[in-house]
Amino acid sequence: MKLLQCYIDNIITTALTEDINYIDAAADNLIPEEHKSSAFYVAKASGIVCGIEVAKRVFDLAGGGVEFNIIKKDGDEVAAGDIIAEMSGSTLTLLKGERTALNLLQHMSGIASAAHRCVKLVEGTNASVTDTRKTLPGLRALQKYAVTVGGGKNHRFNLSDAAMLKDNHIDAYGGITAAVSALREKIGHTIKIEVEVRTLDELREALENNVEIIMLDNMSCAEMKQAVEITSGRALLEASGNVIEENIRAVAETGVDIISLGALTHSVKCFDVSMKIKNNGMAKKI
Numbered sequence: 001m002k003l004l005q006c007y008i009d010n011i012i013t014t015a016l017t018e019d020i021n022y023i024d025a026a027a028d029n030l031i032p033e034e035h036k037s038s039a040f041y042v043a044k045a046s047g048i049v050c051g052i053e054v055a056k057r058v059f060d061l062a063g064g065g066v067e068f069n070i071i072k073k074d075g076d077e078v079a080a081g082d083i084i085a086e087m088s089g090s091t092l093t094l095l096k097g098e099r100t101a102l103n104l105l106q107h108m109s110g111i112a113s114a115a116h117r118c119v120k121l122v123e124g125t126n127a128s129v130t131d132t133r134k135t136l137p138g139l140r141a142l143q144k145y146a147v148t149v150g151g152g153k154n155h156r157f158n159l160s161d162a163a164m165l166k167d168n169h170i171d172a173y174g175g176i177t178a179a180v181s182a183l184r185e186k187i188g189h190t191i192k193i194e195v196e197v198r199t200l201d202e203l204r205e206a207l208e209n210n211v212e213i214i215m216l217d218n219m220s221c222a223e224m225k226q227a228v229e230i231t232s233g234r235a236l237l238e239a240s241g242n243v244i245e246e247n248i249r250a251v252a253e254t255g256v257d258i259i260s261l262g263a264l265t266h267s268v269k270c271f272d273v274s275m276k277i278k279n280n281g282m283a284k285k286i
Contacts (some may be wrong), residue, residue: 003091003141004082008054010136012061020062026159027095037091037277041084041105044272048116049076049084050149052106054142055101056085062097065090075149088166091277107139109271114264115150119247125252127259132240134262137241143265143271146261155260163187164194167217176202180209194238203227207234215260221250240255 041055049063049072059066066089072078087094118129129152135143144154156162173179176195183193190192194213195206200223206214207230215218218241231237240256251259 024096031091035091038088040086040278043078043082046079047113047271049147050074050112051105055105058101059097066093106270110268111146113152114268115147115152119151121249122252125138127252128153130260131264132262134266142267166195166196176205221254224254
């Protein structure tokens with residue numbers, strides 16, 4: 001996946017403006033413009049690197065004048081103590097961009113690491129691991145990119161990508177059959193229909209309407225196994241709801257095609273990375 005640079009730049013600019021506002025009250029009053037430093041990123045845990053090019057771009061937009069040497073690229077596995085990148089150049093830029101760059105790098109690496117763990121847990125089954133639309137406002141594309149770096153796949157990016165009838169759509173319209181029939185009269189031929197079902201009876205009704213994808217909402221593993229048998233390949237089956245790393249293998253072994261996890265993006269733990277500036281005796285020069 002290659003994201004548009006203007007999209008990334010907009011996110012970074014918003015974050016830098018939020019963090020710095022007018023000036024950096026510490027750095028701008030302490031460090032001369034001509035001062036240079038060297039720094040590096042070090043991993044504090046084991047996981048998957050993601051967002052290193054984004055972090056590099058932060059320093060370009062925070063003032064420039066920093067050379068950035070990437071040692072571990074997106075998708076690389078790292079262990080605690082591994083050096084991820086080295087930087088040298090403007091001390092002011094390094095200080096001003098530090099937090100924004102780390103925020104994005106840590107968050108994206110956390111998502112990639114979580115996705116990687118889940119993908120490993122379902123190896124050997126038929127199931128693909130995907131994200132959801134439960135993303136942080138403004139960061140969706142970066143978060144979904146991070147899922148793919150970890151080996152997962154993307155669900156729809158937005159409401160325009162597919163016609164997904166969730167429980168509220170169905171309840172508001174008056175049932176699966178009525179909603180699917182009305183939808184088919186209006187959507188174009190390229191749009192797939194996915195229906196969320198809560199019971200095996202609703203599953204049978206969705207199958208009768210020949211929908212392409214059926215989401216099994218908060219079903220037990222026993223119910224999902226029945227759903228796979230009933231469906232018999234007539235639609236893709238997506239398991240969703242209360243799936244975590246501790247139970248994802250059991251869910252995958254029911255035979256479902258897709259497992260979607262909102263937790264990959266909405267509540268993931270950041271991957272611990274530190275930026276360290278090498279001590280160069282600045283106090284003696286002030």
